[in-house]
Amino acid sequence: MASTLEERLYRSMKRIRRFEEVTAEIYPSDRIKSPIHLAIGQEQAAVAVCDLLEEGDWVGGSYRSHAMYLAKGGSMAEIMAEMYGKATGCCGGKGGSMHVISTAAGVIGSSAVVASQIPVAAGYALAARQAGRGRVVAVFLGDGATEEGCFYETLNFAALRRLPLLFVVENNGLAIHEPLAKRRAVPDGICRVAEALGVPSTRIADGGLHAIRDAAEAAVSALRAGTGPQLIEALVHRRRQHVGPDEDYDQGYRSRAEAEPWIESDPLPRLAARLAAEPRRRIDAEIEAEIAAAVRFAEDSPPPAPEGLFADVYA
Amino acid sequence: MASTLEERLYRSMKRIRRFEEVTAEIYPSDRIKSPIHLAIGQEQAAVAVCDLLEEGDWVGGSYRSHAMYLAKGGSMAEIMAEMYGKATGCCGGKGGSMHVISTAAGVIGSSAVVASQIPVAAGYALAARQAGRGRVVAVFLGDGATEEGCFYETLNFAALRRLPLLFVVENNGLAIHEPLAKRRAVPDGICRVAEALGVPSTRIADGGLHAIRDAAEAAVSALRAGTGPQLIEALVHRRRQHVGPDEDYDQGYRSRAEAEPWIESDPLPRLAARLAAEPRRRIDAEIEAEIAAAVRFAEDSPPPAPEGLFADVYA
Amino acid sequence: MSTPEPRVLRYVEALREATDLAMAADPSVFLFGLDVDDHLGIQGSTKGLQQKYGPDRVFTTPLSEDAMTGLAIGAAMAGLRPIHVHIRMDFLLLCMNQLVNIAAKARYMWGGQVSVPLVVRSMIGKSWGQGAQHSQGLHALFMHVPGLKVVAPANAHDAKGCLLAAIADDNPVIFMEHRLLYPTETPVPEGAYAVPPGRARLCTRGDDVTIVGVSNMVQEAVRAAALLAEAGIAAEVVDPVWLRPLDVDTIVESASRTGRLLVVDNGWTTCGASAEIVAAVVERTSETAGIRIRRLGFADTTCPTSPWLEADFYPTPRRIAEAAATLVHPERPPRLPEATRSASIQFRGPF
Amino acid sequence: MSTPEPRVLRYVEALREATDLAMAADPSVFLFGLDVDDHLGIQGSTKGLQQKYGPDRVFTTPLSEDAMTGLAIGAAMAGLRPIHVHIRMDFLLLCMNQLVNIAAKARYMWGGQVSVPLVVRSMIGKSWGQGAQHSQGLHALFMHVPGLKVVAPANAHDAKGCLLAAIADDNPVIFMEHRLLYPTETPVPEGAYAVPPGRARLCTRGDDVTIVGVSNMVQEAVRAAALLAEAGIAAEVVDPVWLRPLDVDTIVESASRTGRLLVVDNGWTTCGASAEIVAAVVERTSETAGIRIRRLGFADTTCPTSPWLEADFYPTPRRIAEAAATLVHPERPPRLPEATRSASIQFRGPF
Numbered sequence A, B: 001m002a003s004t005l006e007e008r009l010y011r012s013m014k015r016i017r018r019f020e021e022v023t024a025e026i027y028p029s030d031r032i033k034s035p036i037h038l039a040i041g042q043e044q045a046a047v048a049v050c051d052l053l054e055e056g057d058w059v060g061g062s063y064r065s066h067a068m069y070l071a072k073g074g075s076m077a078e079i080m081a082e083m084y085g086k087a088t089g090c091c092g093g094k095g096g097s098m099h100v101i102s103t104a105a106g107v108i109g110s111s112a113v114v115a116s117q118i119p120v121a122a123g124y125a126l127a128a129r130q131a132g133r134g135r136v137v138a139v140f141l142g143d144g145a146t147e148e149g150c151f152y153e154t155l156n157f158a159a160l161r162r163l164p165l166l167f168v169v170e171n172n173g174l175a176i177h178e179p180l181a182k183r184r185a186v187p188d189g190i191c192r193v194a195e196a197l198g199v200p201s202t203r204i205a206d207g208g209l210h211a212i213r214d215a216a217e218a219a220v221s222a223l224r225a226g227t228g229p230q231l232i233e234a235l236v237h238r239r240r241q242h243v244g245p246d247e248d249y250d251q252g253y254r255s256r257a258e259a260e261p262w263i264e265s266d267p268l269p270r271l272a273a274r275l276a277a278e279p280r281r282r283i284d285a286e287i288e289a290e291i292a293a294a295v296r297f298a299e300d301s302p303p304p305a306p307e308g309l310f311a312d313v314y315a
Numbered sequence C, D: 001m002s003t004p005e006p007r008v009l010r011y012v013e014a015l016r017e018a019t020d021l022a023m024a025a026d027p028s029v030f031l032f033g034l035d036v037d038d039h040l041g042i043q044g045s046t047k048g049l050q051q052k053y054g055p056d057r058v059f060t061t062p063l064s065e066d067a068m069t070g071l072a073i074g075a076a077m078a079g080l081r082p083i084h085v086h087i088r089m090d091f092l093l094l095c096m097n098q099l100v101n102i103a104a105k106a107r108y109m110w111g112g113q114v115s116v117p118l119v120v121r122s123m124i125g126k127s128w129g130q131g132a133q134h135s136q137g138l139h140a141l142f143m144h145v146p147g148l149k150v151v152a153p154a155n156a157h158d159a160k161g162c163l164l165a166a167i168a169d170d171n172p173v174i175f176m177e178h179r180l181l182y183p184t185e186t187p188v189p190e191g192a193y194a195v196p197p198g199r200a201r202l203c204t205r206g207d208d209v210t211i212v213g214v215s216n217m218v219q220e221a222v223r224a225a226a227l228l229a230e231a232g233i234a235a236e237v238v239d240p241v242w243l244r245p246l247d248v249d250t251i252v253e254s255a256s257r258t259g260r261l262l263v264v265d266n267g268w269t270t271c272g273a274s275a276e277i278v279a280a281v282v283e284r285t286s287e288t289a290g291i292r293i294r295r296l297g298f299a300d301t302t303c304p305t306s307p308w309l310e311a312d313f314y315p316t317p318r319r320i321a322e323a324a325a326t327l328v329h330p331e332r333p334p335r336l337p338e339a340t341r342s343a344s345i346q347f348r349g350p351f
């Protein structure tokens, strides 16, 4: 039975949220052996955009890529095992949480050097355009990444060569603890830069999942039609530390009051409210089972064999 | 007797033009031992902007910096000797035509890696702002340089910290032989990028010297008032090869027809026409004498001593 | 009369104290880089300095490493003395053009008219899944380039003295820190002092084998020396402190005396600091010859995140000791005690 | 029956022919970079290829080296085989983040799921005022990093064979050319052939001294060998061809036999290819020891533009010969003939 759009979105969002919540719960036990950058509170861009993508499309992102990886269909067991440093992880234990990948699901390896994923995704888009089958690439980046020169260079080149590349700026207003106003003279000018370079852009100021999805729908069909790159900037809110499992509203660099409107407008309970009790309970149960299985898989998996250290330095 | 504005501009422009023409004449003799990137046909931005600058202000530029160097008051003898590779050159023979400098005249060392001078000039502007004496910095760059990420990064930072920095884009429509349309999706969008980042910008489409000077006058007084960076884009035409002494309209990548309107609107004969015969003859004579003296100085100067190879690696 | 207990500081505090002293003494010194002004303050090494010196002299930046490096260079040529901080050395790869093509060459290619008194602080990460892009010791890339200086203090005393020397230096200095050294303590004199280029430091004395360590590997080498001592082998551990310029003489003297040279780097060996040290020693001693030589460094792989793999990526006290013992007794290296006892040795001097 | 004269090509033509062959054979190969499609075509090495293969497979770019490198890496991971061209090696400093943090590490950090079949062509400039920023041989920076391969063909035959091998390689290859080699000629077979990693080339045979040359310095070393021969010294000139992976065995064999090793690099010595070669040889031979060793390379300065200074910046045949002669006869090195006769020697083989 094909699931409805609402079911799909709910499932995807809930699956990411719960995966990360469980990850945060496990974290203090030191069984996860990797820095973690959680997307709790800002999953919607990945959920909305990936809902429009198909097999053969690609997504790329940063160290904060659990959401993108899961939304695009990456294996939950393999990403959990990766964070545990196990041989069965999506990178065989060589990448950790910051470097997730799934060529099977169309997830480009994610990168921990801010913005470095952007031109790499453009390279996939170049290959997609060359192949000529209407495939598209979505690259996720933070607001901080838009300050790097290679964001600018990639926008220009993508526009020049009409690459099927969707830039998705997940603007949580922070780079680690530094607010946008300390980093950009025109804090709300990201879309204007893209437009000046020839990349049509849409800004969604309230982080609404459906608004993002509508924008993505228009953008992706333009991409498939070959009219060139598009950009979506979604304002969102990061609820946890930059890195690590906890909340940090008590650290002084931001207040809980700032968070309140975002928590109120959290798309997840809204999606939940729009589902009937039955499909919701079934979906929730499936998610919890998947997470439990993923944790078991990670815990039961063997560590990498020592000789693996020297494998895959070269192809 | 203080010279009039028209005399000043004529002298400055003519001095650069003749210096480069003589350089081009000498070049086939192999006495100049350096690649040369001539500004013949596009001297006006340097002339106009430097006319507004004072002692204590700085200018920075690329490998194509003869005009800037001379307009800001760099020694003609020393730049000629530098191109000859002599000990008396402005870099003691270690920089050649691409790396001119004059700390005495406020010329930041010019750099041959495209766009690399831009953030360096911003550093001077930071120091100028810190000193708080209303000093300003003008950085000259080509249209090609605007494609480098560090142009973007520097615009943003300069706007954020309100640096007294004037970006002067000498847009000759070419990067070596490649036209703008092969490099930018929005070929006329340079000013829009700057504006999107918070840098007020002016575009002078006809390369008019007085129009550039008017824009520069407004920009420099804003800079001195501390309101932050400004950008001027001047469309200009390069009449010689990218590198080397000759014209190259016969090479197929551009036609002489394109050049014609630019040659017709060449500011130099117009300036000449506005001067009375007498001051003009005197200025011309002084310029020719200065050039002859500079060539003699370069030819008569000794080569660097061998032990100079190891000097100034470290301070 | 008892001499007073010397004051002990952690490496991270020593860095902060050096910066504070330099900024208090010279208004042209300023400190900037991503996150230097947040509540964590680069692990504490820049904490409170913005409050003390204001946002014009201590400030964070946009994520724009390339331009920010150019900015620092320009400011330095214009007469200021910037300290530019990077939380990982890996990110310097974004600044290579400015550092190598401008900073290193400025004074030379512009005929001595300018100098670039710039300090670039950066930290090497290790353990807990730092992985490929947050763990690199890239000092060799900078040692290669004339015009740059490179320093890698391995203890709190040198962290302060080298940072003060670097700030006072009129040349660009790549200042390399190690995350795992931050909590380590040594006696650190109050007030300003410099540990300038020119002199390597002998950390332990011994006539059987010379072990040169770099950055964090100095501490690992000292631990290895303790292991070796229990097996009756006297190792002389040398800390070059400054990598460019390098005090080759001290290393040559020691290696000529012991006849065995083990260089342990906190980085890859190929074209690395260890290659340079070996080559420099050999060039100066090849007439007399006969020094047995060995290099250790990162495994010749990318750094993996899994702790089971990462454990074999780095030289450890035990592996260092084994390599040294094999140089001393190539045919029948002695059995070494378990590493547990010496693993906790904290390097606290001598000075 | 006379054997036909072998076909002779210039280095630059060999590069173009290799590219043409690879593009004809494999539609996934594409060629891009600043100015590859203009009427000069990177000195001719890319000339006419856009006309032949169209603007989707041969194209110029904006001045955006950093992003264009990321683009190449992404395209390579997605299944294409990019050749990215830079007219100077110095400009690779703008691409270090992508090359070192992504290209070199992609396969490893992403668990073997991807590979990066990328060729980065770049040219080293020399003479006529190239100066500080247009003359650097930066191969050591790349040799340092596991995951990259580095090759420096020194003649037309190898230019073609190495380029074809590099394009066929599933790893990122830094392909280093030298401007002064472009007009040099050797016999070059028609059709495709590979000069893959693994085997250094013996250019001259001799038992008195081993001279390892890199890139253009191979040719200078061959000229030096001619000078030495006139003084009765038989030099064995070794061209490693591939610098990473490096065929150390051939060098060790030769140096062990001659007892003298001179490494002449087309780059700086500190942490350079010459340091690595010396260190690698010494590590493998230190038990037997006794090889006299010397390095030559760029002067330890920035490259000056003035020809009077530049003349002393580079190793020359004469200086190479003098260093080799001093290794052979440390007390009383023989007088060498004037360099004029050998200066024109063109390296034409053997293959």
Ligand SMILES: Cc1ncc(C[n+]2csc(CCOP(=O)(O)OP(=O)(O)O)c2C)c(N)n1
Binding pocket: A064, A112, A113, A114, A115, A141, A142, A143, A144, A145, A146, A172, A174, A175, A176, A242, C034, C063, C065, C087, C091, C094
């Ligand atoms: C090139 C680079 N510079 C600095 C860092 C350190 N760093 C890690 S995350 C981060 C902030 C990035 O902010 P943003 O792009 O908005 O992403 P977010 O974390 O908010 O998702 C910084 C500065 C880095 N990893 N890479």
Ligand SMILES: Cc1ncc(C[n+]2csc(CCOP(=O)(O)OP(=O)(O)O)c2C)c(N)n1
Binding pocket: B064, B112, B113, B114, B115, B141, B142, B143, B144, B145, B146, B172, B174, B175, B176, B242, D034, D063, D065, D087, D091, D094
């Ligand atoms: C970073 C870098 N990339 C490439 C080059 C080679 N190059 C030299 S000049 C030039 C074109 C620059 O064009 P533009 O900025 O418009 O300046 P113009 O020459 O027109 O004055 C290029 C590509 C270089 N010097 N530096």
Ligand SMILES: [Mg+2]
Binding pocket: A142, A143, A144, A170, A171, A172, A173, A174, A175, A176
């Ligand atoms: Mg953010």
Ligand SMILES: [Mg+2]
Binding pocket: B142, B143, B144, B170, B171, B172, B173, B174, B175, B176
């Ligand atoms: Mg131009």
